[in-house]
Amino acid sequence: MNYMTEVRWSPYVAGVGIGILSWLSFLISRKPIACSTTFAKASGMVEKLIRGDMVDRKLYYQKEKLAFDWQWMLVTGIVIGSLISALLSGDFHWQWVPDLWASRFGTGPVLRLFAAVLGGICLGFGARWADGCTSGHGISGTMQLALSSWISTACFFIGGIVVAGAIY
Amino acid sequence: MTSGSVNKPKKDIPQLLWGLVFGIAFGFLLQKGGVTKYDVIAGQLLLRDFTVVKVMLSAILTGMVGIYFMKSRGWVELFPKSGSLGMNVIGGLIFGAGFAILGYCPGTIAGAIGNGYLDALVGGLAGIMTGAGIFAALYPKLNDGILKWGYYGKVTLPQVFKVSDSAVVIPVVVIIVLTLFLVEFAGL
Numbered sequence: 001m002n003y004m005t006e007v008r009w010s011p012y013v014a015g016v017g018i019g020i021l022s023w024l025s026f027l028i029s030r031k032p033i034a035c036s037t038t039f040a041k042a043s044g045m046v047e048k049l050i051r052g053d054m055v056d057r058k059l060y061y062q063k064e065k066l067a068f069d070w071q072w073m074l075v076t077g078i079v080i081g082s083l084i085s086a087l088l089s090g091d092f093h094w095q096w097v098p099d100l101w102a103s104r105f106g107t108g109p110v111l112r113l114f115a116a117v118l119g120g121i122c123l124g125f126g127a128r129w130a131d132g133c134t135s136g137h138g139i140s141g142t143m144q145l146a147l148s149s150w151i152s153t154a155c156f157f158i159g160g161i162v163v164a165g166a167i168y
Numbered sequence: 169m170t171s172g173s174v175n176k177p178k179k180d181i182p183q184l185l186w187g188l189v190f191g192i193a194f195g196f197l198l199q200k201g202g203v204t205k206y207d208v209i210a211g212q213l214l215l216r217d218f219t220v221v222k223v224m225l226s227a228i229l230t231g232m233v234g235i236y237f238m239k240s241r242g243w244v245e246l247f248p249k250s251g252s253l254g255m256n257v258i259g260g261l262i263f264g265a266g267f268a269i270l271g272y273c274p275g276t277i278a279g280a281i282g283n284g285y286l287d288a289l290v291g292g293l294a295g296i297m298t299g300a301g302i303f304a305a306l307y308p309k310l311n312d313g314i315l316k317w318g319y320y321g322k323v324t325l326p327q328v329f330k331v332s333d334s335a336v337v338i339p340v341v342v343i344i345v346l347t348l349f350l351v352e353f354a355g356l
Contacts, residue, residue, distance in 0.1 A: 006200070011219045012348075014201030015226025021193050022231040026244040029186050033194060035275040040300035047301060059311070060304035070187035075278050077191015078198065082282025085199035094284045098206035098271065113291040119270025120277075120295015121302070122262055127274055128303035129315070130259025132249055134273040137256075138224060141249055143231035145325040145336055148251025152260040157213075159264020164213035167268065 007089045022140060031070055032144070034136030036127035038075040041066050043124070060128075104168055130155075195279050198223075204279035206271040206287070213268050218356040222348065229344045236337050246324065253318025270295065 003009070018033075025033050044066045048055040056066060086092035096109040105111055127133045130152045132141060138156060141149020195204075201223045202208045211217030238244040267273055270292050272280050277296060280288035303310075320328075326336045 008202050009200040011201050011222035012226045014197045014203075015223040016230045017197045018194065018201075018223070018227035019230025019232075019234065021190060021197070022227070023234040023238065025190050026235060026238065029183055029190070030244070030247075031187075032247055033190065035273075035278070036300075039274055039277075039296045040304065043297035043301040044304060046297065058304055058307075060307040068184075070183055073184050073187030074191035074194065075275070077188045077193075078195035078275060078278035079282040080188075081192035081195025081197075082199040082204050082279040083195075084192070084282075085196045086204075086283045089200075091199075092284050094286055096286045098210075098285070098287065100207040100210050101271070109287075112287050116270050116287045116291025117295040117298070119266045119268070120292045120297075121299035122266025122295075123270055123272075123274065123292075124266070124296035124299025124301075125303050126259050126261070126263030126266055126299070127296075128259070128300050128307075129310075130256050130263055131251065133263065133275065134224070134267075135275040137249065137260075138273075139227050139231065143228045143235055144246045144248050145232070145236075145333075145340070146246075146248030146251075147320055147323050147325060147328055148249045148256050150325065151251065151253070151256040152263075155257050155260025156264045156267060159261035160213040160267040161215065161264075163265045163268035164210060168210075168214055 005088050007091050032140030035075055036133035037064055038071045040128055195282055198279040204276050204283045210271045218351050225344050225348055236333050248322045248324050250322045252316055254314040
């Protein structure tokens with residue numbers, strides 16, 4: 001089965017695969033594929049470790065309960081699935097600074113980590129503000145033809161393209 | 169069961185396992201598709217590499233046709249997210265800025281970690297959790313204000329245009345296919 005050890009598949013094949021996975025997710029779990037809520041719960045759960053059960057009473061964590069749920073398992077699975085895929089093809093390797101980043105900003109990991117944290121903050125904040133990310137809105141929501149998702153996804157890319165153009 | 173008792177809902181273990189299985193498959197497909205890499209995602213936002221668009225549009229096309237077919241048979245119901253202009257436009261743009269600066273999205277942070285990318289594991293993960301935590305802290309003030317501005321709720325496009333599902337699905341199929349042909353034809 002050589003295709004399992006290939007470094008890259010056609011993006012169309014990967015995309016169709018994700019679409020089919022979505023059918024199964026709807027049929028079997030009655031849930032769309034989505035990711036960003038899990039990071040919000042993780043944040044609250046870490047805060048709870050530090051500050052105790054009073055964190056559960058925050059208005060947002062009454063809406064999004066701090067517990068290991070289906071989506072938590074999905075996000076954990078993504079790490080595992082990606083790892084398996086990368087190991088099978090020999091693509092797994094530890095790397096601090098991406099090549100494209102280095103070509104523009106240098107190979108220094110401190111600058112890259114600073115940008116990663118800053119970008120991550122905007123990502124996490126924006127995902128909760130919009131109530132979804134490129135998986136939940138961008139793939140699952142748009143395929144359901146949800147207005148909220150079409151608008152969110154357009155704005156993800158408009159914002160992303162403008163800022164990427166500005167920093168590069 | 170007496171009416172006064174409080175029963176903690178039992179964890180649905182089989183469903184938790186399905187979540188894990190779906191996640192593993194999703195992570196595998198994302199990695200094979202190339203989208204767990206900063207160079208691919210930033211390349212897309214710089215309009216140099218259209219892998220992300222190809223993966224997403226293929227997924228949306230396939231997913232939409234299948235989901236709406238299953239909906240027409242009554243096999244599934246839809247779960248559109250509720251929204252408003254305040255939520256989706258402002259949140260979307262802020263997300264987009266983060267997407268460009270970090271070079272991963274939430275799902276691909278997880279995928280990038282599996283691929284060995286330490287900027288996602290150390291920087292991205294800390295950042296996204298911090299950002300989400302800041303939002304949770306501000307939520308009570310935001311929820312009664314800007315997040316409700318221009319509210320439209322869980323509406324889908326067929327409902328917006330007051331047409332049948334097919335009246336939207338079919339043109340969207342055509343638009344996606346044409347877009348992908350154009351992208352390939354342009355050598356992107």
